[in-house]
Amino acid sequence: MKISANSPCPCHSGKKYKQCCQPYHKGTVPATAVLLMRTRYSAYALGLADYIIKTTHPNNPDFTEDRADWKKNILHFSQDTVFEGLKIIEFIDGENEAFVTFEAALGNYAMKEKSRFLKENGRWLYESGEFPQ
Template sequence: MSRRTRRPVSSSAAASKAGLSCPCGLPRAYDDCCGRYHSGAAAPTAEALMRSRYCAFVKGDVGYLVRTWHPRTRPEGLELDPGTRWTGLEVLAVDGGTAFHTNGTVEFRASYRGGALHEVSRFERVDGAWVYVDGEHR
């Protein structure tokens, strides 16, 4: 059975205005939120992995992005555009991706100066850990 939710989730821009420091938009400090995944803890859900990957883009953590990419779809190399300034994350829908699933999707909108990326990302478990497979831009 899969779970599909459509709910507004606070954006990272709103969280920043409230004085919270995790770029993913959840009301936690970075070290207690996505920072722990960047330091080696496994993300427990596909949504948590997607949020932590967004934070990795914000912080320019290419190593984390590569480590959390599915081996069959991982690019040979990854270069981030240093001019991109990410300004907010909005999770639009989640389907599956919990401890009871082997795959899941997360639909999100990631805003940056001058535009936004709207994507439905696919995730799978590999050796018990969630990894990003690919995404469909909307």
């Protein structure tokens, strides 16, 4: 899905896309794990599979060297999901490990996840997630 740079950002920050997630999707490195989480949500909403792959830690269970199949799965999820809202519930920052608990409104489904991020070579990467009650 393509959107105008002046459209509201898909991460639901209230900012325009060009002032929020777009710079990161174009190569700027997010300084915090919570910012990376927001940009990944937007990337899923926009079908930016390459960004999702690039920001996923090799320890993640979805990580695979078969990039074509992985990309196909991400695009399938993006196209079949309605991204209606994102709420950050908790952010625990650390020097090389951080946690972001969020709730995403995905059509008729609300997903709550506590995500773990690891910093490698100065970049935050999504490592894993658990689904708290």
